[in-house]
Amino acid sequence: FLGIVAAGMMMVILLGHIDLSVPWTMTAAAMLATTVGGPAAIPTGLAVGLLVGLFNGFGVAYLRIPSMIFPLGVDSVMRGLMIAHTGGFAPQDSATPLMRYLAADKLLGVPVAIFVWAAVSIVIAAILSRTAFGKAIYATGNREAASYLSGIRTRWVIVGAFAISGLCAALAGVLLAGYSAKAYQGMGNAYLLPAIAAVVIGGTHIRGRFIGTVVGVILIVLLNSVLSIMQMPEAGRQIIYGLVIIVMLLVYGRTAKVTS
Numbered sequence: 434f435l436g437i438v439a440a441g442m443m444m445v446i447l448l449g450h451i452d453l454s455v456p457w458t459m460t461a462a463a464m465l466a467t468t469v470g471g472p473a474a475i476p477t478g479l480a481v482g483l484l485v486g487l488f489n490g491f492g493v494a495y496l497r498i499p500s501m502i503f504p505l506g507v508d509s510v511m512r513g514l515m516i517a518h519t520g521g522f523a524p525q526d527s528a529t530p531l532m533r534y535l536a537a538d539k540l541l542g543v544p545v546a547i548f549v550w551a552a553v554s555i556v557i558a559a560i561l562s563r564t565a566f567g568k569a570i571y572a573t574g575n576r577e578a579a580s581y582l583s584g585i586r587t588r589w590v591i592v593g594a595f596a597i598s599g600l601c602a603a604l605a606g607v608l609l610a611g612y613s614a615k616a617y618q619g620m621g622n623a624y625l626l627p628a629i630a631a632v633v634i635g636g637t638h639i640r641g642r643f644i645g646t647v648v649g650v651i652l653i654v655l656l657n658s659v660l661s662i663m664q665m666p667e668a669g670r671q672i673i674y675g676l677v678i679i680v681m682l683l684v685y686g687r688t689a690k691v692t693s
Contacts, residue, residue: 434605436550436650439631440557441601443646444594447574450500452598457511458485459606459621467526467616474529478607486599490592523617532611558643626674627653633681
């Protein structure tokens, strides 16, 4: 689930932005998917993520509101809407059999969720390396003004990146609901900082390679396992994730200065 969230987050960070609406995008997608149920459950969840991503992209690209502010406001709005939707209580709806299969079952002894993450990774890597949109993301992230003057529709690039981030967050939320057999309040809160940390550890803003994000996800999962064994409380985990982000930014910042 973390790898899917980080895959979408990487697209936004490559542009020099950040998507802080991930926690409640995941939660809203999961809640509405379990509410709708049936064959329309997963498409409904993904539609929620797409709409949130498009709205975030519009606010950042066209209204020119900083990405540290606009998606955070959207996250708060989504939280309020979901509390109103459930009355402040845990939803009574359960995940569909397909959601549970994709999240919790195994295929050839390997969790199906791993195959889903692999599929998402292949799609994201292909977009970045083999499409004009991917090249536009790198160009816009390096110099947005120069990219705009060279003919790239930079606003659409930003909207597209946020849309992909929203889709990935929604997919992760739907899978998490399948793994838990239900949706619950704040289920995405634990994924924001680890996703950012995974992307930063992978050196996305320096090298921009998707394999770096994959390595970052694996390292964060291993770190989380160690913290679980140590019975580290959630507050301590958040502190450690924050310190990891700060340290890696300092390391990459010094590396960039030496290189230049």
